[in-house]
Amino acid sequence: MTSTDKITVGNPIKARNHVLLPIERTSVTHDMNRQGCWCQCSKQLIALVVQTSAGIHAFELKTGPITISQLKKTVPEIEAYLKLADVREAIGGEEGETLARKNTRRI
Numbered sequence: 001m002t003s004t005d006k007i008t009v010g011n012p013i014k015a016r017n018h019v020l021l022p023i024e025r026t027s028v029t030h031d032m033n034r035q036g037c038w039c040q041c042s043k044q045l046i047a048l049v050v051q052t053s054a055g056i057h058a059f060e061l062k063t064g065p066i067t068i069s070q071l072k073k074t075v076p077e078i079e080a081y082l083k084l085a086d087v088r089e090a091i092g093g094e095e096g097e098t099l100a101r102k103n104t105r106r107i
Contacts, residue, residue, distance in 0.1 A: 001031040007046065007074055009081050021081050023047035023071065047071060049078065056082060 010022035025046050030039040047060045049071065060066045071078055 001029065003027070003029040009075060009078055010045075012081060017053055019051040021049040021051070021078070023049065023075055023078070049082070051082065 004027070006026045008024055008026065010024045013020040013022070023046050025044045027042045027044075028039070029041075031037065045061060047058060047066070049056065049058045049068070056068060058066050058068055058071050068078070068082070
């Protein structure tokens with residue numbers, strides 16, 4: 001049996017004046033033998049980063065509020081997403097959304 005876990009930043013969600021960044025754990029487990037094969041995949045939300053005009057707040061679902069520096073240890077690419085949200089807000093309009101779309105990765 002083989003199992004793989006990966007923690008990544010999900011697709012940013014813009015809601016009014018807020019940007020939500022879901023932090024997700026993707027798990028894949030599979031095995032194969034003479035009788036057949038099987039695969040199980042799951043994606044879980046483990047944390048949420050909320051960026052507002054008042055600042056950036058991070059919440060881990062199991063433990064509650066955490067600091068961005070704690071989150072960076074687990075998900076180093078979070079910093080690029082936070083900068084992207086700042087650029088989108090600073091540029092604004094269609095140009096900001098186009099730039100954001102070019103830099104947003106899909107899993």
